[in-house]
Amino acid sequence: xxxxxxxxxxxxxxxxxxxxxxxxxxxxxxxxxxxxxxxxxxxxxxxxxxxxxxxxxxxxxxxxxxxxxxxxxxxxxxxxxxxxxxxxxxxxxxxxxxxxxxxxxxxxxxxxxxxxxxxxxxxxxxxxxxxxxxxxxxxxxxxxxxxxxxxxxxxxxxxxxxxxxxxxxxxxxxxxxxxxxxxxxxxxxxxxxxxxxxxxxxxxxxxxxxxxxxxxxxxxxxxxxx
Numbered sequence: 001x002x003x004x005x006x007x008x009x010x011x012x013x014x015x016x017x018x019x020x021x022x023x024x025x026x027x028x029x030x031x032x033x034x035x036x037x038x039x040x041x042x043x044x045x046x047x048x049x050x051x052x053x054x055x056x057x058x059x060x061x062x063x064x065x066x067x068x069x070x071x072x073x074x075x076x077x078x079x080x081x082x083x084x085x086x087x088x089x090x091x092x093x094x095x096x097x098x099x100x101x102x103x104x105x106x107x108x109x110x111x112x113x114x115x116x117x118x119x120x121x122x123x124x125x126x127x128x129x130x131x132x133x134x135x136x137x138x139x140x141x142x143x144x145x146x147x148x149x150x151x152x153x154x155x156x157x158x159x160x161x162x163x164x165x166x167x168x169x170x171x172x173x174x175x176x177x178x179x180x181x182x183x184x185x186x187x188x189x190x191x192x193x194x195x196x197x198x199x200x201x202x203x204x205x206x207x208x209x210x211x212x213x214x215x216x217x218x219x220x221x222x223x224x225x226x
Contacts, residue, residue: 059075113133157185184204
């Protein structure tokens, strides 16, 4: 309940004081992209039963134990396998829980490789192919994936547990660093969202989660929406 409540507060814009975000020592990768649903049984709806959640994009920053060379390679990610298991309205917000899924990071040479192309109305001729045509360097399982979205403006946040399970660089991870990473991000309705996508997403994966310095009671939160 604590993680769920914290995420609701973040999505709702409740003012909390946080310690600084994860430092470079604990940050694993930073990602930026867009999300969509496939299948998408109810176009225009988000998180509906029977839908599948996908996130695709670029990975501009990667840190140890991942070995990367952004001068020579492009890095992309694909998040897939997530299907909604429940959706709970809370005022203007919708709290969506998902089944376990995966995220894979790909490395593709800039010279001779294929540039990532979002296209329109995915899946399409370039999605997922231009995001998966490189080497899968890190594969991770995503569990306890929870998405909270403001149904009025599309802003929100999501969070999951990230465990490293595969990829060509899985051997770079010490045994005590393969599990328990925090995978988190935020969403927005940017002006540059291609047709057929729902949100622009921006997030990080890090080992130590920021800790709230101020809290609010569950009763006070519920009363705000009565």
